[in-house]
Amino acid sequence: MIRVTGLVKEFAGGSVRAVDEVSFEVPTGELVTLLGPSGCGKTTSLRCVAGLEEPTYGRIEIDDRVVFDAARNIAVPPNKRRIGMVFQSYAIWPHMTVFGNVAYPLRTAKMKKREIHERVMASLELVGLADLAPRGAPNLSGGQQQRVALARALVAEPEVLLLDEPLSNLDAKLREQMRQEIREIQQRLGITTLYVTHDQIEALAISDIVGVMSGGKIVDFGSPERIYRAPKSRFVAQFIGVANVIAVNDVRPASENGSLQGATQMGSMSFHPDEAATPTGGQTAVLVRLEDVEVSRERPTADRNVWRGRVISVLFLGTHLDCILDVNGHRLRAQAARRTKLEVGEEVWVQIRPDHATALCDDVAGDGTGARPAKPTQTVPSAVAGAA
Amino acid sequence: MALSGELIEPTASGALGLPHSTPGRVGRLARRLYRAGPAAWIFLAASLVLAYQVLVPLVTMIWTSFSSSQPGAEDFFSASSLTTSNYTRAFSAGFARAAGNTVVFTAGVTVVSAILGGFLAWVVVRTNTPLRRLITGLCLIRLLIPGVLPTVAWIGLANPSTGVLNRWLQDWIPWVHGPVLNVYSLPGMIWVESLDALPLTFLLLSAALRSMDPSMEEASLISGAGRLRTALHITFPVILPAILGTLILTVIRGFETFEVPVLIGLPGHIITFVVEVYTNTTGVPSDTGLASVYAVLVLAFCVCLIWLYNRFTRNTAMFTTVSGKAFRPRPANLGRGRWVTLAASLLILVFSIGLPLLMLLWASFSPPFRPIQPFTASGLSHFTLANYAGVFRNDTTVRAFVHSTFLAAGAAVIVVLLISIVAWVTVKTKIPGRKLLDHLAFAPIAIPSVLMGVSFLWFYLSLPVPVYGTLWILLLLYVARFTPVAMRVMSASMTQIDDELIEASMMTGSSWWRAFRTVALPLLKPGLLASALYVGVLAFRELSASVFVYTGGNEVVGVAMFSIWGDGSFTGLAAFGILVLLVVGVLSLVAAIVSSRFGVRK
């Protein structure tokens, strides 16, 4: 378990706040990802947990041991924290063999030769590099270096594992493969893991919990499924995947099962409140993922959230068609199945199921940061929110 | 750096190969050269000039070492004068002593300067010691000070009879009677030369430290190792190749250095190879045979070391691992210890630059031709401007200023012209044999300046052209000496030029020359300017080569300093030295401003 409370890290004498009041917990045996754009403070948070950076304020516990507490002046140095870490540059020592690299933590712990050999080989076996043990470290490929770094991080059986963008130096194919391997090994060993990345797909695929960071703060924290389906803010919604953000006025409770209803440019629309809170006031914004906009030529049977629309543009993307529809003057982006063979100018039916439309209650204004509390302002002019 | 004949051969054939000569490789090469147009002619001319700069010293030195005659004598060129007797003479008389002194001196300088420079590099790059910029700045300034000045300053500080430090020690420590420090000893020489080599080792080692990915050390900390274990098992081995490279360069420096062995070693009867070359050349009667044998030995040693150095630095490529992002330096927090490191660094700098400069300033205001008083208030009361007045009244020093200014400007312009052609041809054209030009331009770096000086002396003494005894020999010498240095500065900015820029210009139908003038030259300007200024500064204060070829009436600044010292006027030299430092300082300031304005980073 890693528990971080009220973590603040300032640089340059307080002029740069890289991490700003961050609190989160990594439950034992789970993998938590810190996800966010470049410069948002992910690496700094991770390095604070590792002890490579001294936080300005806050407390860090690893497995119920307080390793840092600014208030009580506790700061356990990194070499006493019993953690494993994989660096973005891998930091494979070039003057040692693969075996020497992996054996280093055990040799430091003054372990017996035989035991070192056994554990190093077991660790290399785990990452599938057992036959490269005698190889000199500089002659490894990127993927192999990455595996050596992982084996070295795991060999001393640390309590927690920290990974800083471990896949960003690999090519796309290898990245996918290593992603799966890391997840598999993490689950097999049941090791508590904190993972940093700026790649949203990677974060969704690998994590038990995703924490989205922006400007030094954690702006959303939850399961990948929840984060994707019902992000806390427009910023999170747009950072993770592509979505329509639709402005809604006149919000009032709908007749059944706690859903809400409101007026949009497309017409009347039913949607779900956010898990945490119901929007107050008359206005909100609603998030609809592209794949949740259903496009068909026959009229759907449902009676709510069904509109008539016209196809404005169609982009063939292999797996699906990416199209933009005009629904009563509102531009809606959708993913249609390839077999629908939509044509530009065609009139179609559009359906959005109410449980696929979620209110973004903290970001009515839609200033894109998601960091500020909601303030009621005018409706958002364009409802099509493309990904960056 | 290969200096063998095989390197020279292709130029020769290229130069002689006429467009329609015999078929085969030479013919094809020549035809391609011919088709390359004016570029080829410039290429040929540059090759000849550069080849001459390498070949003259080499051939002259080796020939002289096998000649029983003297350069300039009638029978110098006749094969009948060839003999190995110079070698047998050299190896019998005093060889072992000179070799021993040279080895001890060089090894001592290497070790001491590596320890001091390594310490400063570590402090500046890897710790949070205060005033790190000041430390770097002072080391850079130290690099500009001509070697004669700190050397004589240390003689003033630590000579056994009147040395200021010696008198301090006697006055302040009750149980010290008589001189403790003696600069005229091997340890004294090692100390003074180490402080001179310090900025170089500092710069090289801090570059090495900076190039290391700090997460290598962090990975070790995470693995449970402490700071000491990390330093011993990770940091040190990872930068070892760079350290070895630096050590080799320091060894070469120690081996070829002129000022300390001649100014301190010679009067202290500590004879090294360089002293042998110097005394046998300039002594009356001179013994060019012996001098040239020692010169050949020094040269052979330096060439071997440079070869070794190139092997090392080539292999270090293997020691770098890929990394996605630029490293952010993460200095260690030393806590209170940072005041200790600061104090130690400042102490080193006091010895390296503070005390010598103070000594010079003090001496420059002291009454001439009297023993220098220690730094006390009573000494202050005797202050005089007589030494400065003396500098301006002395014909030699004024002449030397004029000559050096002319030579510095001339050498800078010629060298820059030469290397811009070389750089252009090697990087941006497809002329066959262009890599050779690059090697030729770099090759003289393996020839120590002392040897460059003696070989130019012998070469022009034995030629019927009236160059010896004029300023022109100095100009030729400086151009040869500083071409490789300027190549270093230049090559970085050269590679930045995109091929396509030039090709785009050529595509619009402009000629090769036009493309060079309108596209390449403006782009090269910052690099050229930086090289020119750098060459200018170095040439202005050159001593160790000039001292061999100058003649009465043709003195330059370095030589003037040397001869004032020879006249026994420490105070006069101090005043002249301070003035020279001011000029060099202003020149360097201009260089720094110009190159920062044009975005050149050194």
Ligand SMILES: Nc1ncnc2c1ncn2[C@@H]1O[C@H](COP(=O)(O)OP(=O)(O)OP(=O)(O)O)[C@@H](O)[C@H]1O
């Ligand atoms: N040593 C430092 N001194 C000053 N500012 C720093 C330092 N380290 C980090 N920062 C600043 O803190 C902020 C967060 O940096 P951090 O490295 O944590 O970002 P990141 O989220 O890991 O970004 P990336 O995805 O690019 O790696 C950045 O604005 C960075 O410039």
Ligand SMILES: [Mg+2]
């Ligand atoms: Mg980062």
